[in-house]
Amino acid sequence: MAFTNEQIERYSRHIILKEVGVKGQKKLLNAKVLIIGAGGLGAPAAMYLAAAGVGTIGIADADEVDLSNLQRQIIHATADVGKAKVQSAKETMEAINPDVKVNTYRTFVTSENIMDLIKDYDFVIDGTDNFPAKFLINDACVMAKKPFSHAGIIRFQGQLMTYVPGEGPCYRCVFKNPPPKDAVPTCKQAGVIGAMGGVIGSLQAMEAIKYILGIGNLLTGYLLTYDALKMEFRKVKLPSETSGCAVCGTHPTITELIDYEQAECDGVGL
Numbered sequence: 001m002a003f004t005n006e007q008i009e010r011y012s013r014h015i016i017l018k019e020v021g022v023k024g025q026k027k028l029l030n031a032k033v034l035i036i037g038a039g040g041l042g043a044p045a046a047m048y049l050a051a052a053g054v055g056t057i058g059i060a061d062a063d064e065v066d067l068s069n070l071q072r073q074i075i076h077a078t079a080d081v082g083k084a085k086v087q088s089a090k091e092t093m094e095a096i097n098p099d100v101k102v103n104t105y106r107t108f109v110t111s112e113n114i115m116d117l118i119k120d121y122d123f124v125i126d127g128t129d130n131f132p133a134k135f136l137i138n139d140a141c142v143m144a145k146k147p148f149s150h151a152g153i154i155r156f157q158g159q160l161m162t163y164v165p166g167e168g169p170c171y172r173c174v175f176k177n178p179p180p181k182d183a184v185p186t187c188k189q190a191g192v193i194g195a196m197g198g199v200i201g202s203l204q205a206m207e208a209i210k211y212i213l214g215i216g217n218l219l220t221g222y223l224l225t226y227d228a229l230k231m232e233f234r235k236v237k238l239p240s241e242t243s244g245c246a247v248c249g250t251h252p253t254i255t256e257l258i259d260y261e262q263a264e265c266d267g268v269g270l
């Protein structure tokens with residue numbers, strides 16, 4: 001595949017980097033990334049991946065754009081209110097970069113559909129806002145041997161970790177089980193600064209790009225936490241022993257996907 005003059009210009013700031021170059025840009029154009037959730041995290045992740053020239057981007061979300069989403073979900077505009085989020089996201093990504101093929105899935109992820117959704121993608125971004133989805137994505141990615149980026153945001157705080165099969169702990173290694181229903185407030189109840197999605201969702205896009213290019217160190221084996229009020233990032237080393245994990249351990253007790261009960265405010269989007 002030879003680049004057009006327009007592509008050489010579009011990707012010139014990538015191509016000039018020795019860690020990317022023409023070869024790396026081709027890897028990006030051949031890569032497939034699935035983003036689950038077109039909300040506060042998924043919006044910036046999707047826009048940066050589209051801009052970077054990730055050739056195939058899948059986006060899954062069942063919701064429609066709500067006026068209260070626009071404070072942080074920057075992939076959607078005021079005129080998109082009422083439109084399916086996946087459609088609005090697709091239009092924005094295609095407007096940023098016509099090189100990108102966008103696949104839309106207007107659905108929530110469930111134990112029924114997730115294996116099918118993730119199977120054709122190289123990397124998964126968890127941009128969901130609820131624990132049942134986060135555990136489902138983790139377990140499915142572990143079972144399907146798919147690398148993924150986990151992230152969560154609330155109020156002024158965010159967290160991030162990356163799972164790569166065989167290279168470190170999974171989300172369940174660290175968090176074991178979802179907290180009891182209603183024990184943890186959702187963003188709708190607790191609030192979130194919009195730029196928090198920008199910070200953490202952009203880091204998710206960066207992890208996907210580094211994974212595709214095979215450069216640098218991924219956030220495997222670490223949890224990155226961000227406290228915006230203190231302006232403090234902390235990279236916490238996670239225990240490297242994973243053999244006892246219920247899903248990625250040597251004798252897994254979770255061998256089928258679980259649909260945990262959804263909290264009442266789920267589905268609003270971060």
Ligand SMILES: [Zn+2]
Nearest residue numbers: 170173245248
């Ligand atoms: Zn695990």
